[in-house]
Amino acid sequence: MHARIRHLDGMRGLAILLVIGYHAYARWPTLLPYANSTQHIPVFSYGWLGVELFFMISGFVIFMTLDKSESYVSFLKKRWLRLFPAMLIASLLLYFAGGLFPEWSAMTPHVKNLLPGLIFTNPETLTQITGIEFKSMAGSFWSLYVEAVFYLIIGAIYFTLGRKYCLPGLLVPMLLLSASSVLKSLGHPVFIDIISKFGFIHYAWFMVGCLVYERMRGRDKLLHYVVVVFALLINFSYFIKNAGIITLIPLLIVMLFFIGSFYSKQLERMLSLRFLTAIGFASYAFYLIHENLMIATLIKLNVHIKNEFVMMLMPIVVASVLYYVAWFISKYAEPALRNLLKGKRVPAPEVG
Template sequence: MHARITHLDGMRGLAILMVIGYHAYARWAELLPYATATEHIPVFAYGWLGVELFFMISGFVIFMTLDKSVSYISFLKKRWLRLFPAMFIASMLLYFVGGLFPEWSAMTPQVKNLLPGLIFTNPETLSQLTGIEFKSMAGSFWSLYVEAVFYLIIGAIYFTFGRKYCLPGLLVPMLLLSASSVLKSLGYPLFIDVIAKFGFIHYSWFMVGCLVYERMHGRDKLLHYAIVAFAMLINFSYYVKNAGVMTIIPLLVVMLFFIASFYFKQMERILSVRFFTAIGFASYAFYLIHENLMIATLIKLNVYIKSEGIMLFMPIVVATVLYYIAFLITKYAEPTLRNMLKGKRVPAAPQSGAGA
């Protein structure tokens, strides 16, 4: 399996580059004038699909973690130790430097806004439950809230019913979400809003990753394919409704790209090159800090740099600096904090990836 894991590290690198491209050149065109020239270029416009790549990678590696865990609690502890240190460091970094970027309202350096990230809970859900208005320290944290609930659910299914019920079990929250519009008309709006914020619509992507892993280990059954195909239909219909029928093409491309990477040596080799794996190594911390710090810096630079031509290159410069910060977090700060939380003094071997 080792070569495959290497190429998954490279795929994490590719996924974060896609997301950065989307944020720098498409997502914030109203704030960054140069992006009006790039926002409709498909490679940038569909860069958000990098997150779905992360979800498929998470789905693939989750059984490895489950199989190595002795209990539900030990599994959750492993996942928490994997995700919390970088989230804590990134949240603190965004909190302390947030005041340097008054130009962008999405910077929300208030103490209460540290909470959603640190407990991996959607701020809108927290606001609904407490009546206090919370925001994330960074917009990109949303996918970690989705990952956290996914871990809670798949771990519960695996340790209660066994692995063969994991895929059917993951379909249940998706069906619950599909039924939610009916429930809403019956008059349970708050309940539905809470459900909608858990990100169940994305579970089909985790399921694709799970299924590829099971296929690699000869455990795939026809029923699994039917369940995952049904889940993907639910997911695709959601995107068609919100973004139009043409969105199906990039969604399919990303899904097939992930699957094909396990069958074509050439793809595996390309994804395993040092460029991708080095970015993949720091991809989790990079993902957490990139959007707010990059966009806020670009808005600031845009005041002084009047040339759109020069501004088009600035995201590469800014992202490179942020990569090195993410690298230092991943290589030094994260293992140090993880060992403190474990009560160890020995430096840990660095782990890689965005939430996986």
């Protein structure tokens, strides 16, 4: 299994590069004038699909974690220990760096805005429940809120009903979402708003990852395929409604690329390249810090650099610096904090 996991690390590296490309070259043309020239290049304009790649990887890895967990609580504890340390470090970094970047309104560090990230709960849901207005420390945190609810649901199904109900069980929240428009017309708008914020629409991607894992283990059943195809139809219809039918092409490419990487030695070799696996190693911390710090820095640079071509190269420079920050977090800060939370003495880092 080890070689397989190596290529998944490379896949994580590729996913974060896609997301960074999207944020640097397509997402903010109003703030970064050079992006007007690059925002329609498909690799950038569809770079957000890197997040769906992360979701498929999560789906694949999740059964491994479930199989190694003794109970629901131990599973959630493992997931929490995996996600929380980097989230705490990244949130504090963004909080303290926020004051250095008054140029960008999204960088508004308030202590209360640390909360959504640290409890992995959508700020809009928190705002609805408490009446206090919350925002995320970074826009990219949204996918972690989706992951957290996914773990709660799949863990609950696995440890109560058993693994064979996991995929059909994940379809339920997606159907709930599909039925929400009907419920809304019956007059339950608050309930629907809360449901729509959980990100159930993305579960189709987790399910693709789960199904590939089950297939690799020879546990795939016809029902699984039916359920996943149904989930994908719900997901695709959502994307077609919001972004047009053309979006189907990149959606299918990303999905087939993920599935193909388990069957094609060439793809597996490409994804196992040191360059991609090294980025993959730091991808989680990189994902958490990249958007705010990169965009804010680019806005600052844009004041001084008048040459558009030079500005186009700047995201590469800025992202490279941030990669090393993310690498340091992943290599040293995160494991140290995780051991602290586990109540373990921290061994000295191995050299080499």
